[in-house]
Amino acid sequence: MALVLLPGLNNLIEDISEEKKLPAQVVETALREALLKGYERYRKTLYLGINENPFEEEYFSNFDIGLDLDQEGYRVLASKIIVEEVDSEDHQIALAEVMQVAEDAQAGDTVVLDVTPEKEEFGRMAASTTKQVLSQKLRDQQRRMIQEEFADLEDPVLTARVIRFERQSVIMAVSSGLGRPEVEAELPRRDQLPNDNYRANATFKVFLKEVSEVPRRGPQLFVSRANAGLVVYLFENEVPEIQEGSVRIVAVAREANPPSRSVGPRTKVAVDSIEREVDPVGACIGARGSRIQQVVNELRGEKIDVIRWSTDPIQYICNSLSPARVENVRLVDPDGQHAHVLVPPDQLSLAIGREGQNVRLAARLTGWKIDIKNSQEYDQSAEDAIVAELITHREEEESLQKEAEDRLAAEQAARAEEDARLRELYPLPEDEEEESENIENDTSSLEMNYNDEESKDSYIPEESNSNEDRER
The missing domain is CATH 3.30.300.20 (K homology (KH) domain)
Structure with a gap:
């Protein structure tokens, strides 16, 4: 068959690669997969109205698309097995037919044939399928690259720019690093701050919450302004002592979205110092509150309490x-x-x-x-009596939980024992195979031991010819 020409193929691949921020090889792979789906659709339309679809799920697994970038076109290729009698023309080819071209051909060999249909026969429906599949494949490749790019990101805090709004979510543009293209991330309603003003092109610091697989949409980025990790990151950037390691953040409790509008967002941060002469609370607050004020400004006025951590629970x-x-x-x-x-x-x-x-x-x-x-x-005595009842109730619950766990473990052990007994009475095929293998291994080991013993018994030391040896 003749090559199906696609004028401007190279320019098309370059344009898509630049627009979608994908490597040219990825675009070529997506194009081949799309053309193959179009060919499948073309083949299936030939049977419409004649009979039921004769093609199984993996029917076209031996087909492929060969792109010719020099001549800007493509071919449909099929790998076929050489047989004496052909049962499936799409998967097999007669030995006699091949021998007309290659006399040394043998049954069982595989040949690759050009089965490209004429361009006029390809049909509008198949061409439309190719376009749809190509768009879908490119989106899948984009999302897959996004997942790989952001999944192992060392710095989970990103600078995000507001693009648009979808329902109650804010769609933002984020980048994984300098020179990297921007991709879309979703900021759900529950992860937004009540004091934020999300207007178009406004920039915010966001915490990369997760890269998850959404059904029918592929990998998606979800960011948060309410995550406690954002507070930790802001303090690490503002406090040199934290970067140096002399001060550490032990715990963070944050309520970025209080249950009532009358209560504002608030965070408590527990800090500790590795060096005795360093005041961890003073280091985080800074001179005249300059350091903590930067954090508060980024969080749009959120109240932050910095307290000293202690090993003594009473003091803490x-x-x-x-x-x-x-x-x-x-x-x-x-x-x-x-x-x-x-x-x-x-x-x-x-x-x-x-x-x-x-x-x-x-x-x-x-x-x-x-x-x-x-x-x-x-009233200490009355309170102690109430607490004693609570302790008794807690201990009873723990005892019941322990009994339930022990009972479950005993039931599982009894079930395992019963299963083992039944498998002894009614062995499964894999058990019989394993047993036969063990017998063979035991037999071979016995034969080996027997040969070893036999070789030991048959060993006779050489006679010594010297008089000195005889005397010995």
């Missing part, structure tokens, strides 16, 4: 409730990490915070369950 809990003043902390249930914090009446609302935000963040930061109590109304 006291620090976490800043700016409230704490009188006493009672660790009423250390195993269950439950604490009562006693504060003066005038500090009660400050310790709890508006709608409980302050104590909620402190609990997340420390990992302890914190109950704020009025120090003047605190």
Whole structure:
């Protein structure tokens, strides 16, 4: 068959490569796959209205497209097996027919034949399929490259530019590095900040939350402005002591989207110093609050409490409730990490915070369950009785959980034992094969041992001809 010409093929590949930011080889591969799908559609249309579709799922697996970039065209190629009698003309070719061209041909060999249809026969429907498949393949390649490019990104914080809005999400343009092309990322509603003004072309720092596979859409980038990792990154950039390693961020608790509009976003950061002479809180705040102000500005006025981390849970809990003043902390249930914090009446609302935000963040930061109590109304004996009931209830739940786990383990062991017994009575084919292999291995090892013993018995030392040896 003649070569199907595609005038301007090289320019087409270059234009697509530049527009889609894809290598030319990737575009060529997508074009070959699209032309092959178009050929499949062309073949299937020949049977429309005649009979049912005779082509199985892998019917065209031996077909391929050969691009000729010099002459700007393509051919449809089919790999066929040489046989005596042909059952499928698309997969086989008669030996007698091949021997007319190659006398040394043999049955079982494979030949590649040109089966390109005439351009007029290719049809508008097949050409339309080729265009659709090419667009889809190019999108798939773009998404695959995006996934590979961003999946192992060392720096998860990116500079993003607002492009458009889709429903409640903001579509942003991000880049993985200097000189790299921009790609689209989605900022969902739950990851937006309430104080942000998302207008067209506005730029923001965003945290790369995940690169996930979305059904029917392929790999997608999801970014966040509400992730605690963004706070960590901003402090690392603003505080040289963190970059040097003398100060470290131990924990972060963030509520970027409070449950009520009357409560603003707030974050608590626990820091510690490796060197004694370095004040970790002062290093993060900076002179006259200059360093923390840069972080607050990037987060559009979000309140940030920087507190000192401590190995002592009592001191750590006291620090976490800043700016409230704490009188006493009672660790009423250390195993269950439950604490009562006693504060003066005038500090009660400050310790709890508006709608409980302050104590909620402190609990997340420390990992302890914190109950704020009025120090003047605190009845220790009554509170201890309540806590004792809670401890008893917790221990009962843990005991029931342990019993359930033990019972499940016993049931699984009994089931495994029963399965083993049944396989002994009614062995599966793979068990019989394994057993026969083991017998063969045992037999060969016995024969080897027998040969070894036989060789030992048959070994006779050479007679010594010297008188000295005889005397010995």
